Amino acid sequence: MKKLLILVLILITANAQSQILDPVKWSFSAENITNKEATLVLKAKIDKGWHVYSQQIVEDGPIPTSFKFTPSNLYSLIGKTSEEPKPETAFDKNFNKQISWHESLAIFKQRVTLHKPVVSVEGVLEYMVCNDHQCLPPTEVNFKIPVKAILAEKKAEIITPSTSIAQNTPVIKDTIKATDVKAQTPTGGSNEQTKRSSKPIKAENSNTLFGIFILGFLGGLAAFFMPCIYPMIPLTVSFFTKKSGTKSKGIQSAVIYGLSIIVIYVALGLIITLIFGASALNEAASSATFNLLFFVLLLVFAMSFLGAFEITLPSSLVNKMDEKSNNNGFVGLFFMAFTLALVSFSCTGPIIGGLLVDAVSKGSYLGPAIGMLGFSSALAIPFTLFAIFPSWLKEMPKSGGWMNTVKVSLGFLELALAFKFLSNVDLAYHWNLLNRDIYLIVWIVVFGVWGFYLLGKIKFSHDSDIKFLSLPRMFISMLILGFTIYLIPGLFGAPLKPLSGWLPPPSTQDFNLSTLVGATGGSGQQSSAEKQTKAKKYATLFHSPQGIDGFFDYEEGMEYAIKVNKPVLLDFTGHSCANCRRMEESVWSDPEVLHRIK
Numbered sequence: 001m002k003k004l005l006i007l008v009l010i011l012i013t014a015n016a017q018s019q020i021l022d023p024v025k026w027s028f029s030a031e032n033i034t035n036k037e038a039t040l041v042l043k044a045k046i047d048k049g050w051h052v053y054s055q056q057i058v059e060d061g062p063i064p065t066s067f068k069f070t071p072s073n074l075y076s077l078i079g080k081t082s083e084e085p086k087p088e089t090a091f092d093k094n095f096n097k098q099i100s101w102h103e104s105l106a107i108f109k110q111r112v113t114l115h116k117p118v119v120s121v122e123g124v125l126e127y128m129v130c131n132d133h134q135c136l137p138p139t140e141v142n143f144k145i146p147v148k149a150i151l152a153e154k155k156a157e158i159i160t161p162s163t164s165i166a167q168n169t170p171v172i173k174d175t176i177k178a179t180d181v182k183a184q185t186p187t188g189g190s191n192e193q194t195k196r197s198s199k200p201i202k203a204e205n206s207n208t209l210f211g212i213f214i215l216g217f218l219g220g221l222a223a224f225f226m227p228c229i230y231p232m233i234p235l236t237v238s239f240f241t242k243k244s245g246t247k248s249k250g251i252q253s254a255v256i257y258g259l260s261i262i263v264i265y266v267a268l269g270l271i272i273t274l275i276f277g278a279s280a281l282n283e284a285a286s287s288a289t290f291n292l293l294f295f296v297l298l299l300v301f302a303m304s305f306l307g308a309f310e311i312t313l314p315s316s317l318v319n320k321m322d323e324k325s326n327n328n329g330f331v332g333l334f335f336m337a338f339t340l341a342l343v344s345f346s347c348t349g350p351i352i353g354g355l356l357v358d359a360v361s362k363g364s365y366l367g368p369a370i371g372m373l374g375f376s377s378a379l380a381i382p383f384t385l386f387a388i389f390p391s392w393l394k395e396m397p398k399s400g401g402w403m404n405t406v407k408v409s410l411g412f413l414e415l416a417l418a419f420k421f422l423s424n425v426d427l428a429y430h431w432n433l434l435n436r437d438i439y440l441i442v443w444i445v446v447f448g449v450w451g452f453y454l455l456g457k458i459k460f461s462h463d464s465d466i467k468f469l470s471l472p473r474m475f476i477s478m479l480i481l482g483f484t485i486y487l488i489p490g491l492f493g494a495p496l497k498p499l500s501g502w503l504p505p506p507s508t509q510d511f512n513l514s515t516l517v518g519a520t521g522g523s524g525q526q527s528s529a530e531k532q533t534k535a536k537k538y539a540t541l542f543h544s545p546q547g548i549d550g551f552f553d554y555e556e557g558m559e560y561a562i563k564v565n566k567p568v569l570l571d572f573t574g575h576s577c578a579n580c581r582r583m584e585e586s587v588w589s590d591p592e593v594l595h596r597i598k
Contacts, residue, residue: 220378
C-alpha cells in the first residue's frame with residue numbers, strides 16, 4: 001500500500017510539472033509558391049536549455065517529432081515533411097546514447113498541392129521535449145492552417161530563398177559574383193537567385209574582357225619603347241620601303257607584317273586557353289597553387305626587368321625563324337614577325353607573362369586571347385603607321401638610356417603586383433602573414449624607391465648618367481611619390497577606398513586609430529561580455545566589414561536574425577574577390593548605406 005501511494009505521488013508530480021512547464025511554443029503559417037502549390041510551415045520556438053527531437057530517432061530512444069495530416073480532397077501532400085536547421089547530434093544523458101535534436105528553433109515544412117483556391121489543412125503533431133535533467137511526457141498539438149492560392153503573375157516584394165527559416169525575416173541579396181556562387185551559395189538555395197544574377201554576370205564579363213584588352217594594349221605600348229623593339233623600327237620600315245620597290249607595296253607589306261604580329265600573339269593566348277581549359281582558368285582565380293605560382297612568376301619577371309638577368313629563348317630557334325623570313329611573299333613576312341617576337345622576348349616576355357597571369361587570374365575563358373589582342377595591336381599599329389608615313393621617323397625620340405628606365409619602371413610595377421597574388425592566398429587560408437599593414441609597407445617602399453629612381457637619386461649598374469631631369473620624368477616621379485604619400489595614412493587606418501579591391505581588408509590591420517577611438521566607448525558599441533556570449537553561442541560569428549555582425553553558417557545566421565528580429569543580407573563573396581571588397585569597403589561604408597544596414 002505504501003509503495004502504491006509513492007507511485008501515485010510520482011505520477012501526480014510529473015503530471016503537474018508537465019502542465020506548469022511549457023518550454024515549446026508552436027506557430028503555424030503557409031508560404032505560397034505558385035497558384036497551385038504552397039508550403040506549410042510548422043515552427044517551434046524552444047526555451048533555452050530544452051530540446052525537441054528530430055523526426056529520425058534511433059530505436060529505444062525518445063519519442064520523435066511526427067505529423068499526421070487529415071486526409072482531404074481539397075489538397076494533397078508532396079513528399080515528406082522536411083526539418084531545418086539540420087538537427088544537432090549529441091549525447092543525451094536521459095537515454096544514454098547519441099540522439100538528434102533541435103535547440104532554440106525548429107521548423108518543419110510540408111509542401112502541398114491545392115485543388116481549390118482556399119483550403120484549410122488540419123492535423124495533429126506529436127513531440128517530446130527534454131533538458132539535461134528531465135523529459136516531459138509526449139505532447140500532441142492539433143493544428144489548422146488556412147491556405148489561399150495566389151495569382152501566378154503576382155510577385156513578392158521581399159525575396160526569400162527556399163531555405164529561409166523565418167517567414168517574417170526578409171532577405172536582402174547582395175551582388176553575386178559569377179565565380180563565387182558555386183562556393184558560397186547556401187545549400188538548397190532557390191534557382192531564382194541564379195536567374196536574377198544572369199544579367200549582372202554578363203555585364204561583368206564584358207567589362208572584364210574590355211579591361212583585359214586595355215591592360216594588354218598599355219602593356220604593348222610599354223613594350224614598344226623597350227630596348228629590344230624601339231631601335232628596330234627604322235630598320236624594319238626601311239626594309240619594307242626598299243624591298244617592295246614602290247610605296248603602295250611597302251604599305252601592303254607593313255600591313256601584312258602588323259597583322260602577322262597580331263595573329264602570332266593572339267594564337268599564343270588561344271593556346272593558353274586550350275591547354276588549361278575554361279574550368280581550369282576559373283579555378284585558377286581562387287586556387288592557392290596558381291596564385292603562389294603567379295607570385296613567383298611575377299617576382300622572376302620583376303627581377304629580370306630590374307637587371308638581375310635576362311629571359312631569352314634558344315638562339316637556334318631564333319636562327320630558324322630568321323632563315324624562313326628571307327622567303328618572298330606572305331610567308332616571309334609572317335616569319336619576319338615571328339622573328340621579332342622571338343628576338344624581343346627578353347623585353348616582352350615579362351610583360352606578356354604578367355598580362356597572362358592577370359588574365360588567367362580573372363577566370364575569363366577568352367581573357368588570354370583578348371589580352372594578347374590588345375598587346376599585339378599596340379605593337380603592330382606603330383610599325384604600320386611608320387611604314388605609311390615614313391617621314392614620322394624623323395620626329396621619333398632617339399634611342400638612349402631612357403628606354404632602360406622604362407624597363408626598370410615596369411620591373412617596379414610587376415614587383416608591386418606580385419604581392420597582390422600572395423595576398424589572395426594569405427586571405428583565403430587565413431595565414432595572417434601579409435596583413436594590411438605589411439602589404440602597405442611593401443607598396444610604400446616599392447613605389448617610394450621607384451619615385452627616387454626616376455629622380456636619379458637611385459642608380460643601377462646598367463643605367464646611364466642623368467645630366468638633367470626631363471619634364472616627363474619629373475612629372476611621372478611626382479605622381480609616383482604622391483601615390484606613395486597617399487598610402488601612408490593607410491598604416492593608421494585610413495580607408496583608401498580607391499584601392500579597396502587591391503588591398504587586404506581593414507579587418508586584417510593590426511593598428512587602426514579609428515578602431516582604437518571607437519573602442520573607448522560611444523553608442524552602438526557592444527560590450528566585451530556580449531561579444532563573448534555571442535562567440536560561445538554561435539561558432540561561426542565574425543565581424544564583417546564596417547563592424548556588422550556576420551555569419552559563415554547560413555542556418556546560424558538565420559537563427560540569430562530571428563532572435564534579434566532583423567532582416568538578413570546575403571553577401572555572396574570571397575576572401576580574394578577584389579570586386580566584393582570594393583563593394584563592402586566603398587559602398588557599405590557610405591554613411592547612409594551603413595546606417596540602413598546597421
